[in-house]
Amino acid sequence: MSLSLIARSITESPTLKLNETADKLRQKGEPVIHLGGGEPKSRAPIDALVAGAGLLSSGEIRYTPPDGISALKKAVVQYTEEHYGRLMSPDNVMASSGAKQAIMVAMQAVLNPQDEVVYPAPYWVSYPEMAKLCGAIGIPVVAEDGGFQPTLADMEDRIGAATKMVILNSPNNPSGYSYSREFVAGVVELCEKRGLYLIMDDIYHRLLFDGRRPISVYELAKDQSDGSKLIVVNGVSKMYAMTGFRIGWAVANKKLIEAMTNIQGHQTSGPSALLQYAAAAALTGIQSGVESLRLTLENNRNVLLERLQAFDGVRVTVPHGTFYSFPDFHAYEKDSVKLANFLLDKVRVVVVPGKDFGMEGHVRISYCGTIKDITTGLERIRWALDPNAPNELYIGQRKLVRDWL
Ligand SMILES: Cc1ncc(COP(=O)(O)O)c(C=O)c1O
Structure with missing residues (x-):
């Protein structure tokens, strides 16, 4: 099959792949706990x-x-106006x-092949792939202290003649970290100063x-004209729990x-009209x-943190928001792919x-599920990794034997 260079350069979404594996195991009756979700x-x-049902029943969907x-x-x-x-x-x-x-579409409207898009690490999995779809190059900026917010000097160092765009995602997927006001400013x-597009x-x-409180990037911008290169992106997926509706802006x-609309057209x-x-x-x-969603997630985060802090070797930075945490499991395993596969294989946790x-x-651990998923999932992870965890673990009626510690 002769696929395009772009098609061959794009990697499969890791989260979608994990969902597929977890589904297959579930279909076989395995008691999988999914802590990898994003909704x-x-x-x-x-x-x-x-509103959706009303339009649907009218039959006038154009x-x-x-x-x-x-x-x-x-x-x-x-x-x-209300939130910014x-x-x-x-x-x-x-x-x-x-x-x-x-x-x-914003990237397609402004990027040329070989242009660079700069964003802090850790970053959402789709940014580098989207840049590639434009023939452009994603440039992650890693904080030297191993934390979740690089310094401004780190950002500036990675911005060069080829840079056309910067992306900030705060609070952040996967870390839950919310960048400081000083950093965003x-x-x-x-x-x-550099004439770059900035996607928030x-x-x-x-x-x-x-x-x-959420930061309004408009309050920080000097350029208040309609020539501003600020692009604010949002949608109903996360805060309104409407992921499957697929509406953003x-x-x-x-x-x-106008240029983006031309492309999207x-x-x-x-x-979809209905949605x-x-x-x-x-x-x-x-x-x-x-x-009420925000409160539930904050409570879930607290439960997760309490469980994570019981691990001897895990370093966890308190998530400021979202429904993700991004603990450091180096002390147990440096290779995160190996670790995720091990946890799925041994204790059926995604x-x-x-x-x-x-x-x-x-690894990214989500807390958008039930409290029971969080506590049972964390109990299983701890049992699999921490020699100080209690020796016995049952998954359903099955007593597991820990022969690798
Ligand atoms: C950081 C980030 N940006 C954008 C999106 C896309 O959201 P939507 O469902 O509106 O396409 C996601 C979804 O996971 C995300 O995590």
Whole structure:
């Protein structure tokens, strides 16, 4: 088969691959615990369901403008005013099939082959692959202290003549770390000084803990004109638990939105009409679900932390938000792929290898599932790795024998 160079350069999504393996094991009746997931388990808001069902039952489901229906664009304008303190025009908004597509189309609108896209490590698995889809090159910036936030000098060092774009995702997938206001302000200033596009991937921005408030990047920008190279991306997937609806958006300068809409128009003609109506209703309807999800996740994080801190060798940085943690398992195993496979094989727990996020020795453990999944999953992991853990472990009726410690 003669596949394109691009097709051959793209790696399979590690999370989707793990889901597949876990599903196969489950189908065989194996009691798999999935701590690798990337979606909240709460129900989608009732307003979204009613709006979607209403349009569906009308039978009048047609093409929409490629940048999105007016109701959704207006809802995004309202959202941006309320949560970022910035009044934009609907012409600054493009709706897309998930935040993922908004980021992809933004990259296609500005990147040329060999351009560089700079982002801190650990990073979301899709950034390097999306850059490759544009013929561009992803450049991760690793913090020298092994932490989750590089210094501004580290960022500046990796920005060169070929750099066209920077991406920040805060709070961050996979670390749950929320960059400091000083760091975000410094990156905004750096991008303005160097004339770089800056994508703020804010998909988790309201899922913050311990009283933290989301940062509005507009408050930090000096350039308040419509020529600004800031691109703010968000969507309903995470905070409204609407991952399968596939609705996200980008807010950017009008010219860029026009170019992005042009590209999206030829790719998909825009997102599904039904789901745009549902997303607009989620944004304008009852909002209590977001806060109750945030509270549940904060409680789940606390339970997870308590369990992780019981491990002798595990170093864990407290996640500030999201539903991920990214503990360091170096003391047990340096190769994160080996570790993830070992945990699935021995105790049937799914975690995601840190290697896929640009940081070896760590694994991503999600806490978007039930408390029982978290406690049982962590009990199994500890039993598999920690010689100080109690000797006995049952999975269902099966008593396991630990013959590798
Ligand atoms: C950092 C980050 N950005 C963007 C997305 C994409 O979200 P959506 O479901 O809206 O495409 C995800 C989803 O996992 C994510 O983790």
